[in-house]
Amino acid sequence: MAENLEKVIQEVTARYGKDRTRMMDIVREVQAKLGHVSGAAMDLIAREVKSHRVEVEGVVTFYAFYSDRPKGRHVIRVTDCVTARMRHVGEVVAAFEKELGIRVGETTPDGQITLERTSCIGLCDQGPAALIDDVPVTYISTDKVPSLVRVLRETGDAKKLVKTLGEGNNALDLVQSMVINNIRRRGDVIFAPFEPGAAIRNATAVSPAEVIRSVKTARLRGRGGAGFPAGMKWEFARNAAGDRKFLLCNADEGEPGTFKDRVILTEAPDLLFEGMAVAGYAIGATEGILYLRGEYAYLRPYLEHVLEQRRAKKLLGRSIAGKAGFDFDVRIQLGAGAYICGEESGLIRSCEGLRGSPRDRPPFPVERGYLDRPTVVNNVETLCCAARVLEKGAAWFAQIGSEQSSGTKLFSVSGDCRRPGVYELPFGLTVAEFLKEVGGEDAQAVQVGGPSGTCIDRGQFGRKLGFEDLPTGGSMIVIGPQRDILEVAAAFMEFFVEESCGWCAPCRVGNVLIRERLERIRAGKGLPEDLAYLEELCTTVKKTSRCGLGQTSPNPVATTLQNFRKAYEAKLLPARQDGRQPTFDLRAALSEAVRVQGREPVAH
Amino acid sequence: MSDFTFTIDGVEVPANKGQTILQAADAAGIYIPRLCWAKDLAPGGHCRVCTVLVNGRPQSACTHPAGPKMVVEHDTPEIRAWRKNIVEMLFVEGNHYCMFCEKSGNCELQAMGYRLGITTPKYPYMFPQRAVDATHPDVFIDHNRCIACGRCVRASRDLDGKNVFQFVQRGHHVRVAVNAEGGLGRTNLTAADKAAQLCPVGAILIKRVGYAVPVGRRLYDVKPIGSDIEAQRAATPSGK
Numbered sequence: 030m031a032e033n034l035e036k037v038i039q040e041v042t043a044r045y046g047k048d049r050t051r052m053m054d055i056v057r058e059v060q061a062k063l064g065h066v067s068g069a070a071m072d073l074i075a076r077e078v079k080s081h082r083v084e085v086e087g088v089v090t091f092y093a094f095y096s097d098r099p100k101g102r103h104v105i106r107v108t109d110c111v112t113a114r115m116r117h118v119g120e121v122v123a124a125f126e127k128e129l130g131i132r133v134g135e136t137t138p139d140g141q142i143t144l145e146r147t148s149c150i151g152l153c154d155q156g157p158a159a160l161i162d163d164v165p166v167t168y169i170s171t172d173k174v175p176s177l178v179r180v181l182r183e184t185g186d187a188k189k190l191v192k193t194l195g196e197g198n199n200a201l202d203l204v205q206s207m208v209i210n211n212i213r214r215r216g217d218v219i220f221a222p223f224e225p226g227a228a229i230r231n232a233t234a235v236s237p238a239e240v241i242r243s244v245k246t247a248r249l250r251g252r253g254g255a256g257f258p259a260g261m262k263w264e265f266a267r268n269a270a271g272d273r274k275f276l277l278c279n280a281d282e283g284e285p286g287t288f289k290d291r292v293i294l295t296e297a298p299d300l301l302f303e304g305m306a307v308a309g310y311a312i313g314a315t316e317g318i319l320y321l322r323g324e325y326a327y328l329r330p331y332l333e334h335v336l337e338q339r340r341a342k343k344l345l346g347r348s349i350a351g352k353a354g355f356d357f358d359v360r361i362q363l364g365a366g367a368y369i370c371g372e373e374s375g376l377i378r379s380c381e382g383l384r385g386s387p388r389d390r391p392p393f394p395v396e397r398g399y400l401d402r403p404t405v406v407n408n409v410e411t412l413c414c415a416a417r418v419l420e421k422g423a424a425w426f427a428q429i430g431s432e433q434s435s436g437t438k439l440f441s442v443s444g445d446c447r448r449p450g451v452y453e454l455p456f457g458l459t460v461a462e463f464l465k466e467v468g469g470e471d472a473q474a475v476q477v478g479g480p481s482g483t484c485i486d487r488g489q490f491g492r493k494l495g496f497e498d499l500p501t502g503g504s505m506i507v508i509g510p511q512r513d514i515l516e517v518a519a520a521f522m523e524f525f526v527e528e529s530c531g532w533c534a535p536c537r538v539g540n541v542l543i544r545e546r547l548e549r550i551r552a553g554k555g556l557p558e559d560l561a562y563l564e565e566l567c568t569t570v571k572k573t574s575r576c577g578l579g580q581t582s583p584n585p586v587a588t589t590l591q592n593f594r595k596a597y598e599a600k601l602l603p604a605r606q607d608g609r610q611p612t613f614d615l616r617a618a619l620s621e622a623v624r625v626q627g628r629e630p631v632a633h
Numbered sequence: 634m635s636d637f638t639f640t641i642d643g644v645e646v647p648a649n650k651g652q653t654i655l656q657a658a659d660a661a662g663i664y665i666p667r668l669c670w671a672k673d674l675a676p677g678g679h680c681r682v683c684t685v686l687v688n689g690r691p692q693s694a695c696t697h698p699a700g701p702k703m704v705v706e707h708d709t710p711e712i713r714a715w716r717k718n719i720v721e722m723l724f725v726e727g728n729h730y731c732m733f734c735e736k737s738g739n740c741e742l743q744a745m746g747y748r749l750g751i752t753t754p755k756y757p758y759m760f761p762q763r764a765v766d767a768t769h770p771d772v773f774i775d776h777n778r779c780i781a782c783g784r785c786v787r788a789s790r791d792l793d794g795k796n797v798f799q800f801v802q803r804g805h806h807v808r809v810a811v812n813a814e815g816g817l818g819r820t821n822l823t824a825a826d827k828a829a830q831l832c833p834v835g836a837i838l839i840k841r842v843g844y845a846v847p848v849g850r851r852l853y854d855v856k857p858i859g860s861d862i863e864a865q866r867a868a869t870p871s872g873k
Contacts, residue, residue, distance in 0.1 A: 068814045072814075081796040082812050083797075083798065083801070083812040083813075084796065084799055087799045087801050090802045367803070384800065384803075389676075389678040389693060391697075391698060526804060527804060531781070531800070531806070531807030532800075532807075534679065534723055534781070535681050535718075537807060542756050542757075545757060565714070565718070566718070568715075569718040572684065572715055573684045573691060573719060574681065575678055575693070
């Protein structure tokens with residue numbers, strides 16, 4: 030066993046050139062071969078790549094999909110996303126527990142199957158869903174659970190769970206997935222037909238500076254949520270000094286309710302890779318990385334195939350499209366279950382084989398990013414837009430959408446509506462128009478931009494979706510009239526507590542405290558002063574946290590306190606006039622002493 | 634000669650290119666509270682106690698470079714409240730038994746609590762279960778008192794060249810781990826290492842030096858934390 034361990038680790042580390050910056054790949058492969066990354070394995074990995082055991086341990090324990098303890102041969106990860114809870118995922122989890130005879134977090138005694146919960150896996154429109162090993166399994170109902178477990182046990186192959194293939198490229202031999210695209214609206218930018226090479230031809234016909242000017246003229250803004258002008262970002266990186274420059278594509282969409290990038294990766298990867306090449310040309314990068322969230326590992330073989338095809342067509346590699354000096358290639362870096370890696374500096378660290386904790390800025394990634402070189406990190410959708418800008422022209426792009434938000438936007442729609450799925454719509458439509466489109470007119474609220482965004486009430490349905498009013502990275506969760514808003518907020522806080530990287534104190538501790546007080550209120554034990562307490566706590570976390578996660582993580586509570594205050598007030602205990610704390614429970618406080626002493630207190 | 638000036642709460646502060654806001658403030662005798670920062674260490678940006686407003690935007694003073702004409706707000710009621718809240722969070726996150734901690738009086742967390750006027754945290758205690766590692770002959774780690782400031786991580790890596798410490802796990806499960814399966818005693822740490830000396834709290838302590846100075850006569854028993862920096866300001870003629 031010890032010899033085998035040594036052999037496996039030497040093989041794996043050698044495959045990655047004993048390069049410690051490839052730690053994500055090394056750990057992933059070691060785990061795939063050995064089931065987990067033991068302390069002995071950490072020692073050996075550290076020795077081979079000239080790192081330190083505790084550094085390896087830091088990485089292994091940071092990412093949800095890595096483990097330092099043995100797990101079952103198969104891991105069932107049921108998504109615990111809010112949208113799944115709306116579809117009674119709790120009952121599905123209970124059915125798995127019953128069928129397997131274990132609780133969540135445990136492994137069957139025969140060592141075959143581990144059952145876990147996981148954050149959003151990007152299948153909110155077809156949930157409840159689970160990842161079984163790397164295989165997405167959708168529309169799970171309690172009655173399907175026994176057969177899923179049986180097939181998994183009998184065949185030992187999660188791929189055998191896929192009975193019906195999804196439409197479009199989901200059915201390709203290289204994908205073979207039951208995931209469906211659910212594209213409800215195709216616009217002219219993302220889901221229109223695209224001829225590979227069309228944008229690169231136009232880009233290479235002009236100078237990189239002119240490419241940047243086109244993207245600026247198109248007024249293209251980043252689609253990840255913050256809306257930073259893409260052309261400006263490219264220009265910063267182009268002008269920054271560095272012997273190498275990098276273009277990173279952020280395909281780590283992890284915001285609950287977001288799944289649009291999955292559909293782009295499935296149906297329009299050529300448009301995306303074309304955008305990456307155009308961006309590489311513009312900023313002077315020769316290397317690109319597609320950071321693919323671990324949940325989408327099932328798409329990797331297909332994406333690698335598309336990259337191969339593009340190399341064969343001279344759309345990647347050396348002298349792209351015959352342009353001497355234009356060299357650019359892309360590698361795929363798989364993530365491993367950490368929402369924080371969708372933050373650009375966290376993503377960079379993860380690509381460097383480190384814990385995915387963000388950095389303080391400055392320096393900005395465009396000055397010092399991946400491997401301390403100038404780096405642009407763009408969202409999947411942004412790069413697709415950029416390709417289209419070069420193909421069809423800046424003026425064409427700029428006339429779509431609104432003044433400050435040009436182009437179309439992809440919306441991932443889930444929750445209480447009749448037509449969940451992916452919509453490509455021009456920026457600038459109102460929430461009411463949007464709800465009509467998706468069949469959610471009776472909503473009491475819409476979570477715009479996911480948990481880190483804002484929860485709006487009916488009074489605000491006249492607001493416009495776009496950077497000038499209601500920005501969104503694309504996640505749109507429709508909340509029907511029957512829902513308990515505080516339950517939704519609590520689920521979102523759960524998510525942020527789980528996904529905080531823990532680097533800085535306010536996010537690490539503050540979110541736990543927000544959750545605690547919210548739960549107290551939900552349990553009917555809140556006091557009137559708790560609302561001000563929560564508001565101050567939310568402000569402190571938002572103002573003092575280090576990165577975008579902490580700066581937005583209190584939003585589920587902060588925005589519902591603002592827009593749904595009555596829902597909170599209805600749960601509060603009245604203030605007592607006698608000065609005693611109404612929440613103090615003498616019996617509970619004494620319970621442990623009662624147990625130890627075996628007698629009841631005299632006073633009560 | 635300084636390269637440029639900027640203002641902190643309206644006071645003009647000279648600075649040199651490459652200096653952080655915190656370094657320039659220190660030199661000018663303005664004490665911005667901080668916990669994870671230590672002289673000679675690269676800033677970590679962990680504790681966020683040094684948060685200031687730079688041209689209206691929150692930034693950590695320990696990491697943010699000073700810039701010409703920058704307008705920094707530091708000692709305002711709003712920012713004081715944030716800092717106090719963060720320090721209270723750190724108190725409830727761990728188990729801080731000041732009354733019998735060897736570090737009492739020399740502890741920066743405790744001193745910061747006093748300086749910011751914290752009598753008792755308004756947040757509920759979390760009472761986590763944390764381990765004590767006494768495997769090393771000369772040094773022990775009590776994780777109960779750790780505030781995850783990362784000083785030991787940076788000191789061991791950057792000053793001692795040893796990488797004895799690193800963060801493991803994530804979120805509120807984050808803790809400092811050591812570079813050996815069997816605990817601190819299996820690492821190459823020595824009591825003379827910077828990493829063993831720079832802990833701001835009583836999490837990393839040197840064995841057999843307990844209570845050499847009686848409580849009541851220790852560093853922060855005598856003067857509030859930060860007063861050494863503020864004394865410089867009083868001493869400079871330009872200090873207001």
